[in-house]
Amino acid sequence: MKRLAILAAALALAACGRAPDRLVDGSGRVVSGRLTALDGASATFKGFSVEIPGGRASVLLRSGALYRGDVSLESGTLSVSGDGIEASARLRDVAVITWGPASVRNLLLDVHAGSGWCDTHLYVERGARVVILAGGSSVVGTGTVGPEGLERTATTISLSPESLDGSLVGRIGEDGDPFTIGESWASVAETDGYLELAVNAPSTGAAAGYYTVSITVESDGTENLTAIFPGR
Structure with a gap:
């Protein structure tokens, strides 16, 4: 921590x-x-x-x-x-x-709104350093927004209820706790698993647009x- x-x-x-x-x-x-x-x-x-x-x-x-x-x-x-x-x-x-x-891995991909969790196919080991950058726009709820999200919290049925509506969020492993990424995020992985990303919105709601995301993983510790x- x-x-x-x-x-x-x-x-x-x-x-x-x-x-x-x-x-x-x-x-x-x-x-x-x-x-x-x-x-x-x-x-x-x-x-x-x-x-x-x-x-x-x-x-x-x-x-x-x-x-x-x-x-x-x-x-x-x-x-x-x-x-x-x-x-x-x-x-x-x-x-x-x-x-x-x-030992550095880099990936550039699009994360589409309304598609639920996106598996990046990047396996992250505990202790690896992860840097994520994002840009673009999506339409969720009543507004168009970037990776930082709307100035309101999401609903209880959103992929990450504690994060802002429309923000870029992530998790490591299917059972991992979601975390907010926004436009930029860097940290040290505390668990092992595949990195997954999503546009924060209810999984069954109407949403459009996508964020272009760059991911860098350095896997030999910090x-x-x-x-x-x-x-x-």
């Missing part, structure tokens, strides 16, 4: 203006500020620097594209290079940068993991 709280905090948006960039490591340390530079040994925030593991990193863009290589940051542009790959992106278009496990979540 401690890790869940830490990683949820790392994704929280600031109350106004651009959200801070946040660094989280396997010990639970959270550092936040304005990230200005990255090199092979340190992450430089405005006013201070933090050591990072170095070596290759996994870079997941908000578009769902995934790269792995050596990273650097200069003038707000992140560059990735290695194994013939040369890529760059604005920092605000990056969802997460991670150093640690090399003890040596360091991650940076750029703000927007």
Whole structure:
């Protein structure tokens, strides 16, 4: 639960203006500020620097594209290079940068409203790190909504009664407890099972539209993991 709280905090948006960039490591340390530079040994925030593991990193863009290589940051542009790959992106278009496990799986799929639980066919092991990003729109109840859901709770017959109506929700295993994903979610799996996603609505209700979802699973645990979540 401690890790869940830490990683949820790392994704929280600031109350106004651009959200801070946040660094989280396997010990639970959270550092936040304005990230200005990255090199092979340190992450430089405005006013201070933090050591990072170095070596290759996994870079997941908000578009769902995934790269792995050596990273650097200069003038707000992140560059990735290695194994013939040369890529760059604005920092605000990056969802997460991670150093640690090399065992990474990535999936891009559409989750349709009114279709109940969607089996992603991704088996998640306890201790694996999962990052989910979503976009798109659906029509549920009386309104059109994005992955964050409508500003009202769902009904008792919805797939996840504790989540907002129309929000993107998930569970690990058919008997797993549903949880809210929204537009972005990152956490450490506390159980084993196949990851399932859904648009939160009554399973028998009329709904339309879909969310396009990017999923990244790093399956070697998080003890040596360091991650940076750029703000927007």
